Amino acid sequence: MADLSTTFTGLKFENPYLLASAPPTESDANIIRAFEAGWGGVVTKTIGLHPVMNVKGPKTKFLRAQNSGTGLSMNRRGNETTLMASWNWELISDKPLDWWIGKLARIKKQFPTRMLVASIMAGSGNDKELHAWQTLAKAVIAEGCDALELNFSCPHMDRIDMGSNVGKDKVLCSVVTQAVKEVSTVPVWVKLTPATSNIVTEATATFLGGADAICSSNTWPSLPLIDPQTLDFEMSVEGYCSSGGLGGPAILPLSMAKMAQMTAAFPDKEFSGIGGVSTFEHALNYFLLGCGTVQVCTAAMLDHAIGPNVIKTLMTGMNDFMDQRGFQSLEDFRGLRRDRVVSHSQIKRPDTVDYHGGYEEEHEGYAKPAVTA
Numbered sequence: 001m002a003d004l005s006t007t008f009t010g011l012k013f014e015n016p017y018l019l020a021s022a023p024p025t026e027s028d029a030n031i032i033r034a035f036e037a038g039w040g041g042v043v044t045k046t047i048g049l050h051p052v053m054n055v056k057g058p059k060t061k062f063l064r065a066q067n068s069g070t071g072l073s074m075n076r077r078g079n080e081t082t083l084m085a086s087w088n089w090e091l092i093s094d095k096p097l098d099w100w101i102g103k104l105a106r107i108k109k110q111f112p113t114r115m116l117v118a119s120i121m122a123g124s125g126n127d128k129e130l131h132a133w134q135t136l137a138k139a140v141i142a143e144g145c146d147a148l149e150l151n152f153s154c155p156h157m158d159r160i161d162m163g164s165n166v167g168k169d170k171v172l173c174s175v176v177t178q179a180v181k182e183v184s185t186v187p188v189w190v191k192l193t194p195a196t197s198n199i200v201t202e203a204t205a206t207f208l209g210g211a212d213a214i215c216s217s218n219t220w221p222s223l224p225l226i227d228p229q230t231l232d233f234e235m236s237v238e239g240y241c242s243s244g245g246l247g248g249p250a251i252l253p254l255s256m257a258k259m260a261q262m263t264a265a266f267p268d269k270e271f272s273g274i275g276g277v278s279t280f281e282h283a284l285n286y287f288l289l290g291c292g293t294v295q296v297c298t299a300a301m302l303d304h305a306i307g308p309n310v311i312k313t314l315m316t317g318m319n320d321f322m323d324q325r326g327f328q329s330l331e332d333f334r335g336l337r338r339d340r341v342v343s344h345s346q347i348k349r350p351d352t353v354d355y356h357g358g359y360e361e362e363h364e365g366y367a368k369p370a371v372t373a
Contacts, residue, residue: 002322006330008292009187009212011115011146015040017314020295021119024306028103037308041115046092046151048121049132056237059090074234086298087224089156089244104143121151123161124172130179137180147186153193153218155245164193170205177209187212194258195221200265213270217255219245248298252276256285260341263290280317290335
């Protein structure tokens with residue numbers, strides 16, 4: 001049997017799979033169920049100090065495509081549909097820090113060999129907010145959490161000095177990370193937003209601030225579709241809508257591109273891949289790009305809220321893959337395809353005699369070549 005355990009930021013994981021900070025990790029009951037199901041780690045839903053009240057009505061919906069046509073909707077229309085993505089505009093945990101105190105300690109005591117990571121968030125721009133980051137960090141560390149994940153990535157906050165607004169500012173990325181590192185006795189991970197033109201810029205600032213690892217991607221800023229019958233957004237409150245986050249299968253290629261940029265720029269740093277993972281084949285993309293762990297959300301939500309079948313699939317798939325190829329550990333294949341992502345100018349062009357403008361008849365999506373009289 002292959003060894004599925006791995007060491008990431010100095011922490012020993014029984015397997016490299018974590019539940020991401022999201023609805024599946026919103027409570028102690030869910031986290032306990034997740035560990036019982038076999039997840040190697042759990043990242044709590046983001047904990048803050050400021051009061052949080054979420055939107056009225058549903059906070060998450062799932063975008064599906066009709067298998068027999070081009071229909072795309074969040075509204076279930078028969079069983080012949082394929083999951084495309086999740087969409088949410090849910091804010092961070094509406095449970096205050098005091099609610100988590102005691103519960104985190106009990107979870108860690110019950111599962112001492114599983115990695116409990118606390119996601120935290122405060123504001124930015126002044127010393128008071130930096131102290132809030134430090135207060136949160138010290139509180140969850142005292143509970144026994146094994147690592148911190150700083151949320152610089154939430155795409156839909158109710159304050160302009162939080163979430164992805166921090167992750168888009170290289171100065172704030174560095175300053176906030178440095179402030180947390182000053183008081184932390186455990187590894188500090190930073191979750192960056194993908195909504196930036198060059199994520200390597202923010203990654204550089206984050207590592208300069210002392211981050212031990214970077215996690216990416218969070219959900220992508222987006223809007224739900226408009227129902228052609230009602231002319232209302234498929235997610236709205238009293239007719240109004242706001243930008244939310246797109247996750248699930250649709251963002252796997254997008255998140256891979258962001259991750260490839262960072263792992264190429266920092267081949268010696270540690271990364272946790274997030275976005276579109278439900279099977280080992282999906283997770284393998286992140287491992288081959290250089291990630292040491294992978295986090296899951298959408299697939300778990302659709303599998304009894306915390307993904308008991310998903311984690312079994314991930315572990316079985318990884319074990320079979322490693323046995324078939326003779327790999328003993330994740331390190332045997334981590335990063336194997338990182339150097340295959342190059343600039344477009346480095347992709348080989350054909351010899352002139354073989355070049356037909358890319359319009360060969362056999363290529364899907366192109367019209368047949370014109371016939372010359």
